[in-house]
Amino acid sequence: MRTFHLTLPYVAVILGALFVAAGFNLFLVPHSLLSGGVSGISMIIGYATDWNIGMLYFLINLPLIIWGWRAIGSKFIVLSIISVVFTSVFMQLIPVQSIVKDGIIAAVFGGVLIGIGTGISLRYEGSTGGFDILGSIMTRKKDFPLGTILFLLNGSVVFVLGYPNNWDLALSSMLAIFITTKIVDTIHIRHVKVTVFIITNQTKSLLEHLLKIPRGVTIIETKGAYTHAEKDMLMTVTTRYELAALQKIIRDTDPKAFVNIVETVGVMGEFRRKV
Numbered sequence: 001m002r003t004f005h006l007t008l009p010y011v012a013v014i015l016g017a018l019f020v021a022a023g024f025n026l027f028l029v030p031h032s033l034l035s036g037g038v039s040g041i042s043m044i045i046g047y048a049t050d051w052n053i054g055m056l057y058f059l060i061n062l063p064l065i066i067w068g069w070r071a072i073g074s075k076f077i078v079l080s081i082i083s084v085v086f087t088s089v090f091m092q093l094i095p096v097q098s099i100v101k102d103g104i105i106a107a108v109f110g111g112v113l114i115g116i117g118t119g120i121s122l123r124y125e126g127s128t129g130g131f132d133i134l135g136s137i138m139t140r141k142k143d144f145p146l147g148t149i150l151f152l153l154n155g156s157v158v159f160v161l162g163y164p165n166n167w168d169l170a171l172s173s174m175l176a177i178f179i180t181t182k183i184v185d186t187i188h189i190r191h192v193k194v195t196v197f198i199i200t201n202q203t204k205s206l207l208e209h210l211l212k213i214p215r216g217v218t219i220i221e222t223k224g225a226y227t228h229a230e231k232d233m234l235m236t237v238t239t240r241y242e243l244a245a246l247q248k249i250i251r252d253t254d255p256k257a258f259v260n261i262v263e264t265v266g267v268m269g270e271f272r273r274k275v
Contacts, residue, residue: 079126115183
């Protein structure tokens with residue numbers, strides 16, 4: 001079981017790379033659309049020179065990978081390298097052939113595939129390289145939705161470098177990028193915070209498990225209005241991504257605990273953030 005959990009992120013990142021490569025070669029590239037960011041820059045150069053877009057994607061990613069290694073850490077970058085390498089490989093294996101004739105439909109479904117691939121990679125603490133690395137660095141200290149950051153970064157590439165004289169292609173490319181970012185924010189939910197209130201008789205046992213997550217926990221003494229029974233209420237703030245693990249701890253430790261989960265608008269002060 002432990003081997004499975006260690007292997008899953010690598011399998012997920014490779015699967016994400018397959019989705020991204022399919023989105024490029026089956027939808028965006030045949031219609032001369034851009035995906036934004038490093039991949040968009042690679043496409044611009046490839047369209048102008050007929051150079052291999054997959055190889056350009058790999059080469060342009062190298063400086064950002066080196067920066068990410070220093071700023072974020074080895075696990076994230078190792079998974080990102082795997083994603084970039086396999087995306088480049090899959091782009092050599094998947095033929096550049098449109099499966100739809102309409103450019104708008106190509107933008108929509110290309111954006112969906114790229115969003116799924118990117119979201120899967122980010123969900124398992126990797127990335128698809130490029131501006132994903134830059135966006136992840138920016139969101140480590142601020143709770144911005146990563147998809148929104150990527151939309152701003154990638155959209156700038158389309159308007160500055162892409163199609164200043166062809167608004168049809170520019171807006172279709174922006175549509176693909178917008179859909180990609182919405183899918184990313186749906187899958188990658190580390191920025192969404194929730195506050196969990198737990199009323200329990202098993203305070204000591206729950207604390208032993210909750211503090212291993214690790215998240216801060218506040219103990220509040222409570223008294224039932226009807227029964228007048230005194231209990232402890234534990235309050236903790238966590239992410240939507242970690243919520244399932246927290247719920248399992250509560251169910252296993254105190255199945256009779258009363259739990260109230262509310263979405264948190266914002267967090268000030270100390271809060272441990274991950275990619």
